[in-house]
Amino acid sequence: MPPPTNPTPWLRTFALRPRRTARVAFPIHNASLRHNSSTNNPDALTKAPKADQKGPNMQQQEHVSEEAAQMAKIQGKEGPDMDAGTPVQEIMAEEKDVKKNAPKVVKEEMKQGHEGVEARTETAVSGGVGSGQKRGFSTIARRRMPELDAGGQGQLDVSMIPSKAQRAVYTQDALSTEESKPGHKFPLPTTTPTHKNERLEPILTQLTNLIMRDGKKSLAEKHVAALLSTLRTLPAPKYSETRPLLPGAPPASHLPLNPVLYLTLAVDSVAPLLKIRSQRGAAGGGVALQIPVPLGLRQRRRAAMTWILDAAGKKGTREGFAQRLAGEVVAVVEGRSGVWEKRQAAHRLGVVGRSNVMGVGRGRR
Template sequence: MPPRIQLLQTGRSIAIRSKTSRPLSYPTPLCLRLQQKRMITADQKPLPEAEQNPGPNQEQLPHVSEEAATTGKITGEGGPEVEQGTPVQEVLKRDEKAQENAPKVMQDDAKPSAPKGTRLYSTSARRLAQTQAIINLGPAELEPSGQIYGLPELPLPSTSHIKHRYDPIIKQVTNLLMQDGKLSVAQRNMAMILERLRTAPPPTPDPRRPLLPGAPPTTHLPLNPILYLTLAIDSVAPLLRIRSQKGAAGGGVALQIPIPLGLRQRRRTAVMWILDAATKKRSKGSGRTMFAHKVADELISIAEGKSSVWEKRGGVHRLGVASRANLSFGNRRRPK
């Protein structure tokens, strides 16, 4: 008789692993996730800890010695040390039977013994502070030691280093102005731009296109041309750029993915836009100041809200908002 076909049993055992429950990539809400990603180790602001349910191995009975310690603490007898383990000597003190069976070295150690000899030299070290106090017993104030202008105040300002003597944004914009590696020409242009910002009448602000929050009133700007330049550039700097990823949307269509930009990248984008707009302007006069004046006029028109750069920034931001659903694609690895 042929064996019945057993549909529900297999001939040999198949290793069926239960499907591991793959945790979601981000089970915590967005706000906590952002906070956890901060690389802060300061004690003042400890990272918030997520409240989670205890796992299967948590909340079990404590270890035997921990239990003994707790009991000892309650009864007042003093149980075993939990933190660093109990020394053998203490165990021996408590246990008389063990004392008898202890090795001879330990038994000798337990008996008190007188010092056998004395050293010829002192072994105590004098504290360094005491020594210094003895030396400094003389006049409290030292006489100035030959500096003409006195010692500089510490910490030194960041601009005191020769390689960082200009403001960071000045350095970056100067380098972006540079053509054919001619840095000194670019620096001259930069100086002329700032001089133009200094001497041009203060801009009339446009409430529809506000500068960065916290900016001083525009009448204060011309006397601080670096701030003027910084405000104009930072106000039109885009927060993101759009990366079009080929094939991500399927069907050969590129997917628009917004990518956040860093500070220098934002400024660079804004300066390139400004330079594009400035080169398209028509020069009014002639001579070497013309390029610088065109750039400066563009900066002024940004502060006045008239520049076309504002539209460029708005366009990028609009695209970024429209494609915000594609944000998660930006973090994925490219498919192999």
């Protein structure tokens, strides 16, 4: 095996990695400001904005075993088994440099011949069955942490307020009216989709179709257009401390100027990660087995939108449907909405049923 380029490959074998930063500033002002930029990549919101502006764990190299497997594949050899992790000791046995630079604790462990260091897979949810080890990390536990200690209603998180420099950059980027691309006789072709069904953001199409009743799509489109203009004119929301939005949310004052982002932020923040599938007869004795199933992006958004639409429909206010819907979207962003409880409940059920996940995987049905 050729020597890996990573100087500290032993670090890769630990499941405990730094958590993604809570809020990466400004993912929004990316180079192309076209609304459609997210069409092909609906996850764009959660990604880092610029190539030179990386989050703390975004420059990771491949896992050492993956690298070895790829290398072996190129060379036509049989690489390591990718289903199981590679113990540190195994790597250190082969790599002299690594062994030399390893921390003292690891060296001592090696000497004692202790076999405690067991490789884990990256995901915290799937690990820890039957090994009797302590769980080092749980995404759900972390997510609920800020709620539990939400005693002090102080000021907003510093990261929510844009710095002066950020403001300047954002304004410059978003509002420049100068010609781009000098040196070309004609502007370069844009990669916007040309098919009529793809000209809108996927979230708008999905919302329109969810609002539509009796096949009256133009009426649904009217509602969505009214929703977006209402979001434009309502006062900027105040972020809640207890309900963190997606990492990388822009400063609240910028949301009304980008209503599609406003809506996307609300929907994606409150979208559940999983749903419960009831497998009849799997638990034995006629009891349905509650199996948490991860959801795809569209499914997650669908669940969130349905909740938001339900909540808006139940409002007893006098305004039109679009105004009520806009009010609910603002409530979600401000953390006032009851939709957050629904998300929490869905996740709690997922936690309760998480031991059922592996049971199905073994083909017990």
